[in-house]
Amino acid sequence: MAAIDDHISNLLTRLRNAQTARFEQLELPTTNILQDIAQILKEEGFIKGFRVVADPPANRLRISLKASPDTGYAIKGIRRVSRPGRRVYVGKDDIPTVKNGFGIAILSTSRGVMTGEKAKKLSIGGELLCEVW
Structure with missing residues (x-):
């Protein structure tokens, strides 16, 4: 498995792909900056929530996507x-x-x-x- 060079782009791409596939949540390797971005997305109402899952050797970030039947996902772009x-x-x-x-x-x-x-x-x-x- 190749190393991830740009963690932020990886997060944004996974968010887009998870919404396209109509997933309720997604999981990815975490870093401090990704946790900060997830916190902002939660505070601004773009995601339901997130949590850090201890999964040795590396922690993972689990993000719950926010969607409604009427308007679709909260993140439009x-x-x-x-x-x-x-x-x-x-x-x-x-x-x-x-x-x-x-x-x-x-x-x-x-x-x-x-x-x-x-x-x-x-x-x-x-x-x-x-x-x-």
């Missing part, structure tokens, strides 16, 4: 912005508004991983990891 081959950094004044406020930008800042709105309130910029709507 998800896009990786900064990637290992092309890092994208934004200043506090350049943080994008995603889908006219219906989506969120997730940034990695000097104060941790947070949404674009929170970074604007704190007047800090950072690496623009992804956009979710």
